[in-house]
Amino acid sequence: MAASNDNMAENDTQSRRDVLKTAGAAGAAGIAGLAGCLEGGNGNGDGGNGNGNGGGSSEYPSLGNYPIEGDTAVLGFNVPQTGPYQEEGADELRAYELAADHLNNGGGWVDMWDDLSGDGVNGYEIDYVTGDTATDADTARESASRMIERDNVIMFSGGSSSATAIAQQGLAQQENVLFMCCLTHSNDTTGGDCVRYGFREMFNAYMTGQALAPIVTEEFGDGLDFYQLYADYTWGQTVQQSMRQFFEAEGWNEINSVPTPLGTDDYSTFLQDARDSGADVLFLDHYGLDGSNSVSQAVDQGIKEDMEIVVPLYNVPMAGSAGGSIEGVFGTDGWDANLDNEPTQVFAEAFEEEYGSTPSSPARLAYSATLNYAAAVERAGTFYPPEVIRELEGYEWSNGGIGEEIMRECDHQTMRDILVVRGLSEDEQDPDSGRYWEVVEQSSYPDAVGYDCDSGPASECELGEYGDE
């Protein structure tokens, strides 16, 4: 079972839960969620049962796109190939394709993970289809729907953005086809919008707040005023809430927080207002192209002369696009290709050999999501979704390049370490090796980040049915 911890900001979340319970409706949801936690869930990584019934045996009834017809299992990779998060999407797609290749032919982590053979998955060759979400929830849902109905995918995966991931996992639950979240950082993904058919390895805004607040407040000082600009959709909204929660808990004071439309090109007016506010620190809760635009425009506008800048969620494509503007800027990321451990080096080398570039953290998420699903299928000995879900729930692993990880059973949120990073100057950056920042701290679970199943975003999670009840 998933481990848990009792630290940080417990009082806030606890009282919030109590209020929700009092309200009634969420109380019922909580009971259902608890029931979900108690039932099923056999997996803790103790190996497969080896029944070898593949995807098409008669042991299980038809459900979603199970059983698979033929000898090829099709996966769907639904990423933003256009829109503000297109760079992340492009890197994710490369990693998905690499994962499919490794599953069929060996290589990378497939050679390291005992559950995987490098000769397909559970006797099936792996094929895939791709889609473009255009960083838009409706488009993502339509594309995923095509994958399920036309291409008969047995699993699909994708994100960013969080809005697209939430839309897709809602569809996954409805259609009984598994969705492995890739890049989605909103609290809602494994909070109020969690589903039984969705799993997330990525951490969330709440955990970013836990990791960033103590380090940044110690670095910049006590009692500072801060101002937030946040992307106006589920991800940005939860980042804004979590930053306020954890930085105010550390004694800082939020002067104002202003929503900015997703896909905004020009932040100059917003930035001017932020400067005029007199705040000491500016949080830019933007991501992808929006993030690189806002941080480089902030620096160009001379904001750094008056304020410190924090970008809560970073990644390599974004940092590369912003260049020297990120010097001294704090943020978090899920992984770094320069970490000194074997899985990291194996993946980074395989990716670089295939594509000639250093993989980003979203790429690692995509690769990991695909392989974790495949490994769960192997352990379950079937593609039958409820059995695969039960294998993933509570699964613990440590060969993903970021230490110990636990796919929690109660909310399908992975508890894991987070990197707190600080941007390097342009002279210190090394684009060839994907080095744009220094890792200030690997904030570890459960000491520095994480929360119980009845607190934080998890308190709002009700996973729903397995489909075989």
Added chain:
Amino acid sequence: MSVVGSVVGFAIQTLAVSSIYILVAIGLSITLGTLKFVNFAHAAMYLAGVYIGLGIALELQFTGDIARSIGLGNVGLDLGFLAALAIIPIITFGLGLLMERFVARPFYDRPDTDQILVTFGILLIVQELIRAFVGGRSLTFSRPEWAAGAISLGPLGTYSSWRLAIIGITAVLVLAVYLYIEYTDVGLAVRAGTEDAEMVNLLGIRATRPFLVIFGIGSGLAGAAGVVGGPVFSVVPEIGVGVLVPAFLVVVVGGVGSIVGSVVGGLLIGAVEVGLQMNAPTWSSVGIYALAAVVLLVRPAGLMGVVEVDE
């Protein structure tokens, strides 16, 4: 900040936001006014300005799938920003002439819908060609060193040096085109053709050549807009479509065929955008559409639009 400081600050911010819209809108407006040609491919000139400008000023990295398969590496003249600003309008002027001859002219007598479909199609083709060769990754178009960082204007606030430079460059270019159209024979023919093309023909004036020149000038301005706008935003293939929509709204608000209209429309669009970003940010992305709708209801030809003689 004092009231005067706030007002001047708002004005500077509006000018900074409006400048690129105006540069792109002028070409759209003139071709629509004179040639009755709806040219969505105009944004391809902006793209050409950004990407070719990057190759001239610095270096262009070819990382797209096709470029990789044929072993195309990095190409750059590294001539600096000013060289790009001088060369790009000439290149895009030439591209504009080619576009007029081979794309626009065969469609002059076709319905608007045909023109929109073919020109928007061309824009998408150019966009995807860029993606195939240069790649989808965003590129950084570094600001020239002489305009890097910020300038403090005392009580009026602190502004990006580059944004202020853009305002100056835009003012010079727009003024030059305005004087050309107001005080030259070519400009006279164009203005006359805008008001009554049939009469200009009956008077024995061959409007084809002036129109061709004006098409090229509009393209040159869009190319210049690409060069000055490149360092402001992350450079990705979609920026062409991104700039097309507000530029088209500028034409709708300002009225077709009028340089002054484009300037007024651009400033209004910019002011609404900046005002909403300051006071009601969640509405900032829809406010400019609301403005266009109101203007269309009150003055269907736009604020400064020319009502044709035959209407």
